[in-house]
C-alpha cells in the first residue's frame with residue numbers, strides 16, 4: 001500500500017495459462033480491488049463490427065499482441081476511470097517494454113506508482129495442458145478444465161447453468177504461438193521490474209490455493 005495516497009497498484013505477470021486471471025479474481029475479491037484484464041477488454045472489442053474490432057480480432061485470433069499504440073490508449077483510458085483511482089490489479093498489461101514505459105510515464109505524471117509486480121512461473125508443458133483443456137462459461141465467466149476441473153454436466157456451468165465454450169485462441173497452434181510471443185516480447189519485463197525492485201516471483205505450478213497463498217505473501 002502506498003502510504004502517501006493509500007493506493008495499491010499491482011501487476012500480475014506470467015505466460016498464457018500461468019493463472020493470472022484465476023489469481024486476480026481471488027485477489028480482487030479479497031482486497032476489493034478492480035481487476036483490469038486487458039484480454040477481457042480485447043475479447044469485448046473483437047466482437048464489435050467496427051474498424052477497431054476487426055483490427056483487434058486479426059491479432060487476437062492468431063495469438064499475436066495487439067499493437068502497442070491501441071493497447072496503451074485503451075488501458076490508460078480504462079485506468080483513468082474513477083473506480084481505478086484507489087488502485088487495481090493489472091492482469092495482462094503491460095506485455096511489452098513500450099507498454100511498461102508508457103505506464104511508468106502515465107503514473108509518474110499522476111504521482112502514482114506500481115507497488116508490486118508478481119511474476120507467476122509455470123512450465124511450458126503445463127501451460128499447454130491448461131490452455132488446451134480450458135472451458136469458460138458464456139454467462140458468468142467461470143473457468144473449467146476437462147481433466148483437472150471438469151463441470152458436473154459436460155458443456156454446462158455448475159454455478160449458473162450457462163453454456164461452456166473454448167476461447168478462439170486456445171487451439172493448440174495458437175496457444176503455442178502465444179507462448180512464443182510471451183517468451184519474445186513479455187518475458188523481458190521480469191528483468192525490467194526486478195531492476196526497479198518491485199518484483200516478486202511465485203511458483204505457479206501448485207494447486208490454485210497454494211499459489212494464492214504465495215501471491216498474497218508476495219504482496220505483504
Ligand code: AP5
Nearest residue numbers: 016017018019020021022038039060065066092130134208
Ligand atoms: P489474455 O486474455 O490476457 O490471455 P493470456 O495472457 O494469454 O492469459 P490467459 O487468460 O490465457 O491465462 P491466465 O494466465 O489468465 O490463466 P488462467 O487463470 O485463465 O490475452 C489474450 C490476447 O489478448 C493476447 O494473445 C493478445 O492478442 C491480446 N492482449 C491482451 N493483453 C494485451 C496487451 N497488453 N498487449 C497486446 N495484446 C494484448 O488459467 C488458465 C487455465 O488454467 C484455466 O483453465 C484455469 O482454471 C487453470 N488454472 C489456473 N491456475 C491453475 C493451477 N494453479 N493449477 C491448475 N490449473 C490452473
